[in-house]
């Protein structure tokens with residue numbers, strides 16, 4: 001049995017999730033955002049939105065046996081009516097806790113939730129082409145590559161990284 005578990009995010013988690021994401025963003029090539037672009041208020045607002053009744057979204061956190069936060073992942077529905085069946089996925093396992101099964105636990109929980117919610121027919125995500133750990137995880141959860149956004153990330157070194165657009169489709173497997 002896993003030493004980690006998953007629960008719905010709470011507003012009081014927001015500052016810790018933001019701090020963990022800022023720490024992750026210090027490593028170039030993982031996230032699109034820079035640390036200074038990740039603000040506590042944005043995390044609070046997103047949890048309030050996705051975990052409020054009627055929003056149809058999902059914001060999950062992973063915790064260890066002591067209840068400490070070790071990761072978070074969310075499914076955010078697109079706002080336009082004709083795209084409301086499409087949800088955007090974000091996942092961040094917190095620094096010091098990667099490669100211990102937390103990412104798989106969060107992905108399994110989100111895909112299980114998606115499978116039960118018929119409004120959701122497609123999940124989209126963008127992943128840096130250099131992030132093989134993340135790409136392998138997404139592929140193993142049924143995501144397929146749908147396109148490549150070339151030179152979309154510019155690192156402080158001046159080097160460019162492409163993004164891969166990946167998607168999960170209801171009923172595809």
Ligand SMILES: CC(C)(COP(=O)(O)OP(=O)(O)OC[C@H]1O[C@@H](n2cnc3c(N)ncnc32)[C@H](O)[C@@H]1OP(=O)(O)O)[C@@H](O)C(=O)NCCC(=O)NCCS
Nearest residue numbers: 030091092093098099100101102103104127133134136137
């Ligand atoms: C990418 C990320 C979500 C993966 O989660 P994780 O908890 O580290 O991964 P897990 O331990 O659950 O492993 C899941 C799969 O990832 C892959 N993986 C894990 N660690 C790996 C490593 N060190 N090297 C290569 N692949 C690895 C494997 O395919 C693994 O499958 P397996 O369990 O069958 O071996 C996590 O590392 C993370 O959040 N990293 C920082 C932020 C980030 O990159 N976010 C994604 C942005 S698109």
